[in-house]
Amino acid sequence: MATLQTRATARFMMSPAVILLFLWMIVPLVMTLYFSFLRYNLLMPGTEEFIGFLNYQYFLTDPAFFTALKNTLVLVGGTLLITVIGGVLLALVLDQPFFGQGIVRLLVIAPFFVMPTVSALVWKNMLMHPVNGLFAWIARTFGLQPIDWFAEVPMFSIILIVAWQWLPFATLILLTALQSLDGEQIEAAEMDGAGALSRFFYLVLPHMSRAITVVILIQTIFLLSVFAEILVTTNGGPGIQTTNITYLIYAQALLQFDVGGASAGGIVAVILANIVAFFLIRLIGKNLER
Amino acid sequence: MGSITLQKVSKSFGTTSVIPEIDLEINDGEFVVFVGPSGCGKSTLLRMIAGLEDLSGGRIVIDGKDMSNEAPAKRGLSMVFQSYALYPHMSVYGNIAFPLKMDGQDKTAIDKKVKDAAHILNLTNYLDRRPGQLSGGQRQRVAIGRAIVRQPKAFLFDEPLSNLDAALRGNMRLEISDLHHQLKTTMIYVTHDQVEAMTMADKIVVLNAGRIEQVGSPLDLYRSPRNVFVAGFIGSPRMNLIEGQEAAKQSAVTLGVRPEHMRISKTEGTWKGIVGVTEHLGSDTFIHVQVDGVGKITVRTDGDFSTEFGQQVYLTPEPARLHRFDADGQAI
Numbered sequence: 001m002a003t004l005q006t007r008a009t010a011r012f013m014m015s016p017a018v019i020l021l022f023l024w025m026i027v028p029l030v031m032t033l034y035f036s037f038l039r040y041n042l043l044m045p046g047t048e049e050f051i052g053f054l055n056y057q058y059f060l061t062d063p064a065f066f067t068a069l070k071n072t073l074v075l076v077g078g079t080l081l082i083t084v085i086g087g088v089l090l091a092l093v094l095d096q097p098f099f100g101q102g103i104v105r106l107l108v109i110a111p112f113f114v115m116p117t118v119s120a121l122v123w124k125n126m127l128m129h130p131v132n133g134l135f136a137w138i139a140r141t142f143g144l145q146p147i148d149w150f151a152e153v154p155m156f157s158i159i160l161i162v163a164w165q166w167l168p169f170a171t172l173i174l175l176t177a178l179q180s181l182d183g184e185q186i187e188a189a190e191m192d193g194a195g196a197l198s199r200f201f202y203l204v205l206p207h208m209s210r211a212i213t214v215v216i217l218i219q220t221i222f223l224l225s226v227f228a229e230i231l232v233t234t235n236g237g238p239g240i241q242t243t244n245i246t247y248l249i250y251a252q253a254l255l256q257f258d259v260g261g262a263s264a265g266g267i268v269a270v271i272l273a274n275i276v277a278f279f280l281i282r283l284i285g286k287n288l289e290r
Numbered sequence: 291m292g293s294i295t296l297q298k299v300s301k302s303f304g305t306t307s308v309i310p311e312i313d314l315e316i317n318d319g320e321f322v323v324f325v326g327p328s329g330c331g332k333s334t335l336l337r338m339i340a341g342l343e344d345l346s347g348g349r350i351v352i353d354g355k356d357m358s359n360e361a362p363a364k365r366g367l368s369m370v371f372q373s374y375a376l377y378p379h380m381s382v383y384g385n386i387a388f389p390l391k392m393d394g395q396d397k398t399a400i401d402k403k404v405k406d407a408a409h410i411l412n413l414t415n416y417l418d419r420r421p422g423q424l425s426g427g428q429r430q431r432v433a434i435g436r437a438i439v440r441q442p443k444a445f446l447f448d449e450p451l452s453n454l455d456a457a458l459r460g461n462m463r464l465e466i467s468d469l470h471h472q473l474k475t476t477m478i479y480v481t482h483d484q485v486e487a488m489t490m491a492d493k494i495v496v497l498n499a500g501r502i503e504q505v506g507s508p509l510d511l512y513r514s515p516r517n518v519f520v521a522g523f524i525g526s527p528r529m530n531l532i533e534g535q536e537a538a539k540q541s542a543v544t545l546g547v548r549p550e551h552m553r554i555s556k557t558e559g560t561w562k563g564i565v566g567v568t569e570h571l572g573s574d575t576f577i578h579v580q581v582d583g584v585g586k587i588t589v590r591t592d593g594d595f596s597t598e599f600g601q602q603v604y605l606t607p608e609p610a611r612l613h614r615f616d617a618d619g620q621a622i
């Protein structure tokens with residue numbers, strides 16, 4: 001181990017980076033905290049004054065807040081469900097040797113490189129559009145009434161779009177996990193008389209559990225703050241059916257120009273994210289320790 | 291019970307033929323060792339018997355039934371893999387119980403069989419552990435335990451000892467031989483180590499480039515190798531293979547003398563040479579001698595024989611123990 005002296009030197013050498021990172025984190029956080037205790041509305045400049053917890057009181061008692069909270073959880077949960085199950089199945093398929101494997105893998109990974117606004121626009125105008133969309137065309141081909149996705153099932157539509165973007169990520173991580181599975185273990189199970197399903201549940205799934213944990217953790221972090229897809233497609237509507245916490249804060253700050261209230265919402269979101277992270281890590285952190 | 295017959299079995303990957311046609315008879319209860327240099331197709335042959343590789347031609351008959359196209363689990367064989375292939379997230383108990391569970395046996399029967407197997411293999415105290423918490427030798431025993439609970443017609447071992455250190459390898463060799471005497475089940479064992487082959491086998495099958503070079507008991511192969519390859523492969527240290535004038539004197543193209551059949555003397559003998567490296571093993575001494583007109587010769591002599599580097603010595607091959615080979619490498 002390092003001596004006392006080298007340890008002190010190491011700390012000294014690391015300090016610029018650590019201090020920079022710390023400032024990067026703490027300055028916006030403290031500013032948000034500060035704003036959240038002010039009456040700060042862009043429509044009424046010059047009237048900023050300290051109002052204590054009033055902003056929090058308004059934000060937390062807003063009925064839209066609970067809807068947004070529920071929407072956030074539904075969005076995260078639904079997307080996780082689709083991406084994890086779909087990711088496992090896709091990884092299983094892509095792990096098989098077949099002609100054109102490289103190109104197919106590239107195609108599967110491609111959605112991840114499309115930025116959220118663009119993919120949401122593509123889905124909105126080319127796929128889910130009730131008149132011009134591909135889905136509408138398919139429905140009409142079979143003589144069915146086309147679905148107006150964003151009006152009839154707005155949350156499900158958003159979940160579909162977000163899941164489409166995150167499915168490649170899940171697939172990629174799960175595929176690498178699958179490829180690290182020892183082929184001899186599978187052969188041993190084959191000789192032990194395990195069928196394909198038993199092999200999947202007794203060997204493949206336990207082997208992938210750690211990767212699944214990683215996928216859930218990382219995706220949850222990013223999915224709590226989904227924004228672009230909602231802004232581009234439904235604008236949080238109809239009503240507030242697709243408003244999540246992030247979009248609610250955006251509406252507070254840039255549609256109602258209430259910076260103080262939005263800051264309070266931001267702090268609430270940070271606290272909520274931490275609560276979720278705490279439970280997630282408690283719940284599945286055990287998986288990572290093994 | 292557990293007789294296995296290979297009839298004209300062949301294997302090719304695409305256009306490259308790995309195993310040309312092979313015929314082999316393995317009797318019930320026999321301990322058969324496939325031995326050969328790496329890449330000779332011995333593991334492929336074993337995997338074909340197990341059903342993990344498809345046959346390109348021929349038939350595999352187990353107990354009189356054609357099993358060429360049966361699934362691995364239906365053949366009634368058990369395999370111990372080189373990497374042990376234990377299931378890492380199951381306990382030792384879970385690993386050994388797995389084949390029985392897949393077979394759909396009831397819990398009490400499984401419990402009894404697992405405990406019996408653990409008792410035979412000295413694993414009783416480790417049943418709750420995970421494979422990651424075991425030593426190499428213990429993992430090996432778990433793999434064997436998983437193989438024996440099914441009471442298979444035959445065991446297949448794919449270089450099971452190559453991941454163990456030398457001392458443990460010696461122990462496990464004895465344990466596997468012991469197990470064979472206890473269970474009296476057919477065993478097929480693949481190795482590249484001719485010491486393992488010699489010490490454990492009832493019957494050795496020497497393979498080279500997918501062909502069977504010779505089949506026989508260890509001492510058969512040692513005493514009368516059919517060709518140069520077998521002669522050079524079986525026995526340690528390697529047989530001295532001499533070509534040229536000295537071989538021609540015995541009317542052979544290649545002359546083989548084992549190091550232990552070479553007498554060494556400081557005063558008189560047939561061949562004169564200079565001592566090179568000497569390896570003292572305590573019980574034996576291996577002396578590498580540079581003989582004029584013959585080449586490098588290894589001699590095995592007793593541990594008390596002392597020589598120095600560069601010393602002049604005389605060698606005499608025992609005439610009765612000479613092996614003579616013709617131009618095709620076949621024994622004369």
